[in-house]
Amino acid sequence: MALISGYHQSLERNVKTEVVLDKIKMDSRNGSFLKDYINIEQLRAYTPATTYDVYLETKLRQLTSKLFSEISVNSAARDIVQNKQFKEIVAYGEAIVPHILNSLKREPSILIWALNSILKSKISNKPLSIQEASNEWIKWGKNIHLV
Template structure:
């Protein structure tokens, strides 16, 4: 039986999109408190062939919400913007691509957060003026999204 060891956020994400994968929680004394072990012999063909681009609307929202929750929880005490935007969950949101932009903008409207880099990486544009503060930058991105019909 083949096994892979992954971080908690990977296991939570995989569990949310692939119900046929079985996880067990294992404790490893002195090394890591909690490691999730995935039994890869149980993977389905659907999971093996899945990609971010093939996720339906409802699943995309669930994936985005799960990744956003993980990102916020695991970076809440970070003061470094670089560490915040390099987090694997944040990077996975960027990897979703253009489909994530309306979700990011809606989230930005509800709860301003460090979405500017993700928006820039996905869209290739930056509507924020150089002298803008955080709140102004959020408003400028939201106006951009409204102008483009994304929110």
């Protein structure tokens, strides 16, 4: 419950941010401003939500592909969570959570560990399989209208 209420607070913050972002939407329609804001934090602050979502979706796909190609025959979760690409996914924080959930909907995966790291919580203290934990995370996301 603490996890969910914390997430709602975070969503409220995001809604306020989006109101501000709406004001610059008109100026950004030509897309030219993007090249001036290559810093991620600036991009997060000044990019319209929809554009930022597309950016995050693309970035998640790229990072995940690179992550898996780098770990390949390595079976160690300890190495996976220390991998540069994994850490970059986690560094996007709560904004990337809906995209991870969408990815889990397409295919259950060890990206649940990124959710564990970002939200600092497991979905359950029961011993779940990767598939079961993925399903539980999706259910959680649906309950709070993230997916």
